[in-house]
Amino acid sequence: MRATVMYKAHDVRIENVPDAVLQNPTDAVIRVARACICGSDLWPYNDGPNVSGQQMGHEAIGVVEEVGRDVHKVKPGQVVVMPFAYSDGTCTFCGDGLQTSCVHGGFFGQGFETGGAQAEALRIPQADGTLYPLPVGEDDGLMPSLLTLADVMGTGHHAAVAARVAPGHSVAVVGDGAVGLCGVVAAKRLGAEQIVIMGRHRGRIELAMEFGATDVVSERGEEGIERVRSLTGGFGVHAVLECVGTEQAIKTAMGIVRPGCGIGRVGVPHYETIPDAQPMFYQNVSVAGGPAPVRAYIDELLPDIMDGRIEPGRVFDRTVNLEGVPEGYRAMNERQALKVMIRP
Numbered sequence: 001m002r003a004t005v006m007y008k009a010h011d012v013r014i015e016n017v018p019d020a021v022l023q024n025p026t027d028a029v030i031r032v033a034r035a036c037i038c039g040s041d042l043w044p045y046n047d048g049p050n051v052s053g054q055q056m057g058h059e060a061i062g063v064v065e066e067v068g069r070d071v072h073k074v075k076p077g078q079v080v081v082m083p084f085a086y087s088d089g090t091c092t093f094c095g096d097g098l099q100t101s102c103v104h105g106g107f108f109g110q111g112f113e114t115g116g117a118q119a120e121a122l123r124i125p126q127a128d129g130t131l132y133p134l135p136v137g138e139d140d141g142l143m144p145s146l147l148t149l150a151d152v153m154g155t156g157h158h159a160a161v162a163a164r165v166a167p168g169h170s171v172a173v174v175g176d177g178a179v180g181l182c183g184v185v186a187a188k189r190l191g192a193e194q195i196v197i198m199g200r201h202r203g204r205i206e207l208a209m210e211f212g213a214t215d216v217v218s219e220r221g222e223e224g225i226e227r228v229r230s231l232t233g234g235f236g237v238h239a240v241l242e243c244v245g246t247e248q249a250i251k252t253a254m255g256i257v258r259p260g261c262g263i264g265r266v267g268v269p270h271y272e273t274i275p276d277a278q279p280m281f282y283q284n285v286s287v288a289g290g291p292a293p294v295r296a297y298i299d300e301l302l303p304d305i306m307d308g309r310i311e312p313g314r315v316f317d318r319t320v321n322l323e324g325v326p327e328g329y330r331a332m333n334e335r336q337a338l339k340v341m342i343r344p
Helices: 039-047 143-150 152-162 178-189 202-211 221-231 247-256 277-282 294-306 322-333
Strands: 002-008 011-016 028-036 060-067 079-082 121-124 170-174 194-198 215-217 237-242 257-265 286-288 318-320 340-342
Touching: 002 322, 011 322, 028 079, 028 143, 039 322, 060 121, 060 143, 079 143, 143 152, 143 294, 152 178, 152 237, 152 257, 152 294, 170 178, 170 247, 178 194, 178 202, 178 237, 194 202, 194 221, 202 215, 215 221, 221 247, 237 247, 247 257, 318 322, 322 340
Parallel strands: 170 194, 170 237, 194 215, 237 257, 257 286, 318 340
Antiparallel strands: 002 011, 028 060, 028 121, 028 340, 060 079
16 A cells, blocks of 8 residues: 655655554554644654654544454444544543543554554554544545544644633634644634734634634744733733744743633643743643543534534645645645645
8 A cells, every 4th residue: 555654854755565454353444535744744854753764644534444353333434533642442541531641542653553644544553442433424525624633623622621711711822833723713612702823824814813813913932922911911811822832832822821820732842841930830820731632522523513613624725645745745844835635
């Protein structure tokens, strides 16, 4: 079968790899109907992967092709969404809605234990706890929005939940990538009254406003902090959704959060320690978040997508086939595309 393989920085290839097959009785094999390139894929794209020859991709909707003898909740022919982490659905952490800490779990597109979703097919470990059947066919018009349940919509929602967004709150979203834009959707959905999007890309800002953002701050660093504080009477916002993962982003979050309030951190951190620990302490600021347990949020978010109340699939602004994936990486890396969807 064909799959996306990364060898080093800016070296992404579509190659023949061994077919996806069942290895364990709890496995399933899906034919990938939709996949996508994530902003987090650009970190190894620019820095080189930890392991040369890494198969890429961790978000997909697929059609179940085959299941192991111990799989009982999904069956061949079903259309399913595949969250970026696999989980057994039965351990204590899965029971707590924290599937990204599952004792038998892991992440797609990392190392060689699993393949990547930017491929024609994929083996799914722990299929019963991982895959979520969808009430649609594989060519349904809602597929772009349903695909966001595999990562970016669930991750934006996780940021809002971790930051304790509530009705009437003021919220700032740091980052105008797909996760940040889905964070705007999530904050609006949870009742935020003021939503500040911090970004500087025109098309993304326009989409953020359509999603519910009320204010735009394009300045960075201290200028950006002062601008956000000026929009909130000098007090700062009730919740910050940090959707980038750089030290500058977390420092900005610390500078704009209201005392006693929270930061939801979902950008993969590219720093060793959280800066500004003393202000965090003396201002009673809470910092929470991490890899989003998106599997736990599907029950809540799916009805709003099915009914058209939210349209997170609008973050996809380019679609490619499998052979077009290397160009998709380049386009996203050069900010010529926001998020690329793949139809193998």
